[in-house]
Structure formats: C-alpha cells, structure tokens
Amino acid sequence: MKITIAQLNYHIGNFARNKELICNAIDKAKSEGSDLVIFSELCISGYPPLDLLDRLDFIEKCSHTVNEIAKQCIGITAIVGCPVINPKNEGKKLLNSALVLSDGKVVCSVNKALLPTYDIFDEYRYFEPEKNFSVFTFMGKKLAITICEDLWDEQPFDNEFEKSRLYTVSPMDELSKFGPDLIINIAASPFSYTKIEAKENIFRLKALKHKIPVISVNQSGANTELIFDGASVIFNGEGKLFRQLPFFEEAVETYSLDQISTGSIPREDPKNLIIELIHKALVTGIRDYFDKSGFKKCIIGLSGGIDSAVCLCLAVEALGNENARALLMPSRYSSDHSVNDAVALAKTLNVQYDIVSIEKPFSAFEEELSILFKGKGRDITEENIQARIRATLLMAVSNKFGCILLNTSNKSEASVGYGTLYGDMAGGVSVIGDIYKTDVYRLADFINSYKEIIPVNTIRKSPSAELRPDQLDTDSLPDYGILDTILYKYIELQQPAERIISEGSDREIVLKVIRLINSNEYKRYQAPPVLRISSKAFGAGRRMPLVARY
C-alpha cells in the first residue's frame, strides 16, 4: 500500500482554493501510484472556521465541496477533514469528521471524540463528541483513523494546575480493541515553540504503545493569528521517526507502508532551531495575513528602535522589499540617532521610506487644548497625543495607498500596558506581540547572523519611547530581563505571585508587574490580532474579564 501525505495551506471559507489544493494533491498522488492520500483536519472549510459553523449555508458549501472532490477519487482513496451535520436529534448540531472518499463518493465517516476546548480552541462550541469507535479496513489493513486531539488524551500542560488527563476517554485505547495496523491522525495543530517536542512525543508514544506506525498530517500556513507549522510526522511501529515534513511549508509526499514500517531517520534536536522556527512562523504569519486578505503592501512606523526594525525585516522577508514601506515620524524629543538608524535600515533593506514630522499636528493639538488644560501640568496625556498622531499618520498612508499597518508592539509592552491605545497599539496585525523583549533581541541577532542588517546601534541602545526628554523604558519598567521572567511565569505558567517571589524575583517588582498586567486588560481587548508562537498569546487563547478585581 502506498500512502500520500498532503500538508497544505488552506484558507477559511475559500472553498475554490481549498478544493483546488486538494484536487492537485490527489492528482500528484495518483501520478505517484498512491492508494491513499491523507489531508488534514477540517481542510475543506479551513481551520478554525469559528462561528461560520453556525451558518447552515456554510455547512452546505462544505458538503458540496466534499462531493466535488469525491468525484476525483476514482482509483484512489482520500481522507479529508470536514464539518458534518450531526444526524442525531439531540446534541450539538455538527460533527468534526474525517471522511473517506472512494469510488466517487463518501464511503466512511469517522468523528472526533476529544474536542479541545481550552486556550485558542473552542471545539465543543460547535461539535458533538463521538462516543463509538471502529476501524476502517482498507486493502486488508485496519486503519485507526483519529482526528488531532483524539491522540492527545495524555498531554502535558504548562500550567501545573491542569490535570494530566484532561479527558475521560482514550480513543486509541478503544480503537486498539480492533487490532489496528496503522494509526492515521488528521490534525490542525498550530505552532507553539514550547510544544515542538511534546507534539512529537504524543505520536511517538502512541506508536510505541500500540506497536504500529502513526501517520499524522498537519496543515501549514497561517489563518490570522494561528500559524500552523506543518511538520507532519510518520513514526514507525517502534516509535522511531521515519519522516518529518518541512516546517511551515506545503509538501505532498508518497511512501509505501513497507518503507514506513521499517525505516527511520536521524534528526536535529528542534531545541536548537527555536529562534529560526519562530522567525519562520512570523514570516509565514505575515505572508498569509496579507495573501489571504487580498493585500500586498504594508506600512510600518520605523522609530530607530529594535521592535520596528525587527518587524520591518520580517515584513520584507514575507512580502518583498517592494511591498513594504516605512514612515519615520520624528518629534521634538527624538534623538538624532533614531532617524539615522531608521534610515540606515530602510536603505539596507531597500525599502521606500518617508519622513514626516509630528511637530505641527502636535503643536496644533497643544494649542487647541490649551484653554481646556489650563492650570494642568504635562503628564502622560501629551505622550499619548504624540503616539496617536503617529497612528493617524500611519493610517492615513494605509488608507491612501492601500497598505496594511503592521503593529510593532512586543509582548513585554503589551503585558504591562506600556503603549498607547489608538497610538502605537494600532495596526491590522501585531507581528511581535507574542515575543517578549528579550526574545526580540534574539530575533534581531538571528536576522543579523550572516551580516549586519539591523544597525548595531539599534540593538545596543537603551530602549526608549522618546515621548519626553531623555525618557528611557527603565524609568517606568524593570529591566527587561527581570520583567520578562516575571511575565513568563505569570502569563504562560500562570503561577501565583508568591510562587514567583519564592523563586527569587523581588516582591515589590512582582506585585507591581502583576498589577500592571491585570489593570491593562482593557487595552489588550482592543489590540490587533497577535501572531501566536507561544503556549499563551494575548487574544482568543487568553480570555480575561475587564472590570474584575484580582
């Protein structure tokens, strides 16, 4: 038996594109003499379709697309992921299904049993879990077809408060009763740099436990904030890796079951690749945000600081230098090196840049508000006005030239609310909003690893918002090294203050940082979607009440 893995980049609701991708892969599989071609979870609709699943017309389009694809399945069998109407009278209205297409029609339907409903996942919002299990016999082999989380019944969590067994049923334990020959897993598993090894171990351990090969097919490419890393894997029955498809890229590859059962490959420890993978994830995230929303060009406010520099490098990699432009917006508080460093980077990257001073609009605001503010001293108000003037200028360029504004806030700033709503927090998508400042430096070093692209001065100087004379980030915040440690423990690991303090962080700083995190939920509520590379990004995966006290 020859099996083809199709790791493709789907677009939510774009049935024509998804169908074309799938049919092309079926053609390729046929040309390689394949018997079975495997696609990923919900590949028909794209993942995650969210509340489009509440629309009957959307489900009907899924069904129609499956039937069209089934017609191509003559002389070959395909497994596709698709939302299907729950035929039972009670329960949720949909099932998250793997459909087996053969002889021009749907010949088998397997439904997901474990529905992830945590972090960014909301599957029980839409789907009824399957409670009955059976294998699908194909060419004399019994296939245990599973859907993503179905194999994740024993998964590690970052938060120690989580239970080690999130579910009360193990689909593979049930399926093992039928003596399966092969485990197939169709997945839609987004990238998280903390989960690279854990994800592989899930599949390795299932192969080892049941002593049969595991083929897991993930999708590649990004849908808004979620970046799917592909990296589909084949493990043989001894739990050894036979093949891992590329990270973040499409790939369609065919292997015989005999090859899979016996072979294995050595591979590099992914821990050594983390910064490279994060870099590729972000480039993928930008590229697909633009590609899938039909835009080509971006605009970035280039300050001369490290955040916007890294974002511009990523944007140029994703969209090409001809599609990126930069706006430099110096103020009375900008240092000379800010403009020089920004210009140097734009020139190195060969990116169009313009310089527009914010002085005149700022003076106009000050003048108009002078009566209203009479007797009041200068405070954060004037800093925010400058940030909002810059956002207004950037959005004006965005509107006039049809570019999308890329937001350049990092996760450290976003955590403690060190940013201006409707100012530097503006943008269509946040490029590095899931990257702590200390990791922004690592990304800069990675970008500069072959030659100096980002000016060394941009990397070495002390971070400053330059919104008042001689301002430094450290006037308001702890050193980023100290800050990021606390942030990671509080946000990703969800540790209580006392635990963080007991592990060595200063009590006063910890309490201040936590207070800042909690009191700035209202700002993050209005922030753009954040390209997600961690286990706990701001956005849909972290839902906090706004008017709470805690």
Next chain:
Amino acid sequence: MKITIAQLNYHIGNFARNKELICNAIDKAKSEGSDLVIFSELCISGYPPLDLLDRLDFIEKCSHTVNEIAKQCIGITAIVGCPVINPKNEGKKLLNSALVLSDGKVVCSVNKALLPTYDIFDEYRYFEPEKNFSVFTFMGKKLAITICEDLWDEQPFDNEFEKSRLYTVSPMDELSKFGPDLIINIAASPFSYTKIEAKENIFRLKALKHKIPVISVNQSGANTELIFDGASVIFNGEGKLFRQLPFFEEAVETYSLDQISTGSIPREDPKNLIIELIHKALVTGIRDYFDKSGFKKCIIGLSGGIDSAVCLCLAVEALGNENARALLMPSRYSSDHSVNDAVALAKTLNVQYDIVSIEKPFSAFEEELSILFKGKGRDITEENIQARIRATLLMAVSNKFGCILLNTSNKSEASVGYGTLYGDMAGGVSVIGDIYKTDVYRLADFINSYKEIIPVNTIRKSPSAELRPDQLDTDSLPDYGILDTILYKYIELQQPAERIISEGSDREIVLKVIRLINSNEYKRYQAPPVLRISSKAFGAGRRMPLVARY
C-alpha cells in the same frame, strides 16, 4: 419552611465585596426567620470569571471565601455558587457547583451537568459536567438543586439550524426519579431582550411538568458587556408565577413554602416593556462598568446627532450629570445645527461641555502629508483623519481628567463598518453597539416620552457623519429601516442571503450589506466591549475569522 431569594450584584474577583453582599443577605434572612437563603451561580467568584479560573490562587480564594461565609451559616442554611476543584483524576480541573452551607460548614455539593458552550458562554472550557444526580433533603423536603443551564435542556434558539435538544441528558428528568418537592435553580443569566419570555417559560414548563414549585435565583448588575437582569422568579407547582423580583436591581425577599405553593400574581406582558428594559439594561451596564472599574466620570463626543445624544442621556442617568462631560468638535464640514443641537442637549442635561475645533490639527495633518499625497485626490483618508483627530482630543481629555471615553457607535454602523477605527470607534465601552439605528430612535423617543430632552431636531434630521460637504449616511448605506432588517436576519437569525432575498429584501442590497458585514470583521475585532442586550452582540458571543473568504 421559609426561603429567602438573594438577587445581588457581584463583582468578578472582588471576594471582599461578594462576601459582604452575601453575609448581609444572610443576616437579613435570619432576621426574617428564614430557614434557607439562596444565592446565584458562581456568586463567590462573580460571573463570568473566564480564564481567572485557570489560576489555582483564584480558586483557593474562592474556597477560602466560602469557608468564611459558611461560618455565618449557624441556624440558617445557604446555597451559594462557587467553582470547586474536580476531585477526580481525569477530566476538566473544575466543577461549577452549588454548595449547601449549614452548621458552619459545606454540607453538600451539587455540580452543574449542562455546561453552556455557545454564544458568550464557554463553560466547558473550565468545567467537567456532572453525570450523577441526587436530591438534597432539607427539613423533610427533597430539593432538586440545579444550576442555570441544567433546566435549559429544551430551549428555543433564534438560529433555526440549532437542534431543539442541545444536550443528551435532562437533569430534571434524572432528578424527578427521586420525587423532589421543590426545584431550586441558581443562575447567572444575562439579559437579552429576545429571551424575556423564553426564559420564564423554561421555568414555567419545568414547574408544570414536575408539578412542583421552581425557585430560580439570578444575579443583577453588569460585568463588562454582560448585563444580568435579575428578575428571579418563583413559579408554583401549577406553573403560575408567584413572584418575579425586579429587573436589574438587587433584592432580598423571604417567602414561606406554603405561600409559594398556593399563591400567584398577575403581571404585565414583558413585550410591552422591551424598550424600557433595554434602557434600564444600558444604564445598568454603564453604571457597573464605572463602579466596578473604579471610575466615576465619563467623556462623550457630542456631535448633535442622535447616537451621541442618546448615549449622553444614558450616561447621565447612570453616573449623574456631574460625572458626565461632553466635547463638541466641529469641523469645516459641520452644520450650524450640529453645534446648536449638541449645546442644547448639554444645557438641558446640565452637563459640562467644551467646544474644540478640529480645524487646526486637521490643517496641520494636511500640510504634513501634502508632499506624500501629492497627485492623489481626496478620499476616505481625509474623512478618517478627522475622526481620528476627534478620538485623540477625546482621549486627551480622558487622560488629563481621568474620565472614561464612552463609545457611541450603533450596531448598524458597526455591522457594515461605517466608522473609523481609532476614530469614532474608540472608547472604553460601547454603549449602543448592540442597538440597531432604528432602535436608537425608539430609545430616543422613550427618553423623550415625558418631556423633550433630546432636541427634536437631533431626532428628525437625516443622519450624517459630516466628514465631507453635504454628506449623508444614505450616500453609502441603504435606508436604516431596510438595512436593519437585513442585518437582523443575517446576524441574529444567521439566515443565508437567499432566504433574506426570498423574504422580500432587494438582492443587490442584501449582497452588498453581507459583503460589508463580512469584510469589516477586522474593525470589530478592535472595537471596545459592547453592552449586550440582544441574542447576538458583537464581541465574545460572535467569533468570526478575520482572513476568511465567505
């Protein structure tokens, strides 16, 4: 047996406040000779605690608070709602529990079986559903204690695609096997003007089916966008209403079981009260947003149009005229009547107002951008700049004087993206973002029902954004009557385009409107939280992909 219903306004994570509210009600119940006092779902933590439930320290505070309250329960028994750690090794880490407190300790724990995971509800994200059922015997009576959704196993949905039986188990059918004498339901059920009757019918039908009284205790008050209407009900065993507590207000009332079993009251059809209830909901929403976030004062951009006028009236009702201020920001395109109407309203309401022209900042922006925009005609860019100048001015006042900016966008605008991101879409909370324009007029009429508060000219004139000469909303949009019908069918009822067309709306308009709704998800993603009064508000209850195509 005497039973006390405690309908209170809890604050998420504010354990001191919640404990005080609960203990005061226990004292009152004691003084009225009550045997049993019933509080609402998750009253210890406040509802919805969202991802605070992922924090072990938060759960420990809940547990500590319950133990403190239990100490007050000497000579009286209380039922409180609280998140509790799931004692089993597998499954979700928490249970959504009703705890019976008596003799100074927790004597019984009943866990929620049906976990709403749709619209604004995410309960399966946190809680393991209960699968075993039993009654609690108290003073010789068997109490069927249920938690909110547990009684909603047969509920009507607006979306016809939904199944009439969302769940595969009926807790009351299970509990009825024990021959209960009384159904107690502790709830956290937010207001929706479409659900007033449906909600009562849920309880009425359970009372009728099981021929025993139903006591349902809801909370009052708002937590960010969710506005809880209270309106706790007691139905007797014949399905007749014995008592309904006030809408949106706190109340603690004691009745004997004999009274409940025999009495009933007539009541007004709530359909006649819808606009009044929506008005009260919004006032509650504003009041609690400020109260619970520790702010007193608001600022509103007053345009002379109906939206900001209605919002200012609501804000004055919620916060008092001394805590509301208005900013009038005329431009070269503003008509005279805009300023006059706005001033007239501010004077009628006795609200502080200031007038700041946007002309100078606008000219400064035009000047600074003139080289960059050379050869380009005027377009939406210049309109957006004006809207963003206004937001910058409003936020400057917000920053300088410590007021929260109230957003005044209506649901019709928000639906079709007729608004400027970081401009008129700015604000801490959206007051009328769940009110279609045609209903904004109804609210204005309601506000004016005793005397003219909102100038008649504000109500009668054609809506205009006044961002270019002689602009009218109808230049870009259909008449609001036509638009709102399409919006309601597409957003609330989730009807497909063809159905809306077949029911009489113009095909071209329907397709244009749907295209506008879909292509503006990215704007709504960054909008402030919207006070929710419908069955489908923008925000957490409606999760749409951004870069999808559909």
